Amino acid sequence: MQVQELQNKLMEAITTDEWNRLKHGDSSLIISSFNRDVLLSMKNAPVENFEIDIKSVYNLKEALQRYLDIYMADCPIGHKWIIIACIYLTFVQKRPMHPQQATHWKCIATSEKTKYVCPCKDTGTNSVCSYCVCHSDTNSHVLFDEN
Structure with missing residues (x-):
C-alpha cells in the first residue's frame, strides 16, 4: 500500500462531524491535546509517497487495541483517536x-x-x-x- 492511501484511509475513519468537533476542541471526544494536534495536522501535512507494509499497520492496530483494552478499559471511546494518531505518526510521518x-x-x-x-x-x-x-x-x- 502507498503511504498516501493509508493517510486517506485514516482521514476517512474520521467523520465530517468529528473533524469539526476536533477543530473546535470539543472535549466530549476524549482526546489528548497531542493527539488532537496530530490529527488536525494530518489534513494539511505533505506526504512523501512510498510503499508501506499493510500487515505491519494492522499488527500495530491490534497491538494498540490490546494495550488500550488493558490500560484504558474504562474509556473505549478514546481508543479511536490514539490508534489513528499512532498509525499516522509511525507509518506516514515516521515520528514517535x-x-x-x-x-x-x-x-x-x-x-x-x-x-x-x-x-x-x-x-x-x-x-x-x-x-x-x-x-x-x-x-x-x-x-x-x-x-
Whole structure:
C-alpha cells in the first residue's frame, strides 16, 4: 500500500462531524491535546509517497487495541483517536508515537536522516514500542557526547 492511501484511509475513519468537533476542541471526544494536534495536522501535512507494509499497520492496530483494552478499559471511546494518531505518526510521518515530554525522546539530525532515541523504549516483541520509530537509548550517553 502507498503511504498516501493509508493517510486517506485514516482521514476517512474520521467523520465530517468529528473533524469539526476536533477543530473546535470539543472535549466530549476524549482526546489528548497531542493527539488532537496530530490529527488536525494530518489534513494539511505533505506526504512523501512510498510503499508501506499493510500487515505491519494492522499488527500495530491490534497491538494498540490490546494495550488500550488493558490500560484504558474504562474509556473505549478514546481508543479511536490514539490508534489513528499512532498509525499516522509511525507509518506516514515516521515520528514517535508519544509527545516528547511523555517519554523524553531525543532527536538526532544527521545529513542523511532524523533519528529518534527514547529512554523508555521497551524492546520486547509484545510491546507497542516495537513499532515505534524510536531507537533504544542504551548508548545515548555516547550519541550526545560533546567530545
